[in-house]
Amino acid sequence: MLQSIGLSEIPLPLLLIVLIFLLIPSMIIILMRVLFYQRLKTIERQTESLISEQETKESFDSFIADAEDAYQNSRAENSDQVNPIGIIEGLLNEEKIPLFGVRFNWTEYITQNFPNVILYLGIFGTLIGMGVHLYQTLNNSENGVISDGGLGLGLGFFVGLAGFILGVIIILFNFIFNVTRVKRGIYEKLVIHLESLSSYSLMEE
Structure with missing residues (x-):
C-alpha cells in the first residue's frame, strides 16, 4: 500500500523534516514528562x-525544607489565614526538572498540550501533501503527462500517520506518568506534615 501511494519516493529532505519537526520534539516531550514524574515521585517518597x-530530614533535598520555611513564615505573618496547599503549589511551580531546567508548571503545560500540536502538524503535513498532489496533477495535465501524483499523496499519508501515531504515544505516556495523581499525594502528605509542625509549635508554647 505504501509503495502504491509513492511513499518510497519521498525525498530525503522531506523525511528529515518529519524527523526534525515531529519525531525529535516528541522524544524530548516524552523525556520531559518522565523526568517530571520521577522528580515528583521523589518529593512524594521523601x-x-x-x-x-523512616528517614531524617537531613537526607532530603531542599524542597521540604523550603516548604517548612514558607509555611512557618506565613504563620508568623498571618496565623489565621495560612494556605498550605497554596504554599506547596507555589513551590512546586518554581521547581525545575532535571536536565532541561524547565519549571514544573511549564513542563506540565507543555507535555499536556503537545499531543495537540503534533496532531495539528500531522494534519498540516497532510494538507501540504494534498496540495503537492493537486499541483502535480494540474501541472502534468497542462503538459499532457499522465501521473498519479504519488509524491504528494505519499507525503500527506506519511506526515499525517506519523503525527497521529506520535500524538497517541505522547497521550499514553501522559496517562502512564500521571503527574496529577502524584501531585495530589504530595499535597495530602505534605499538608499533614506542615500542620503537624504548627501543632508541635503550639505544644511548645
Missing part, C-alpha cells in the same frame, strides 16, 4: 518517609 519517620 514526604512520606518524613511523616513515618
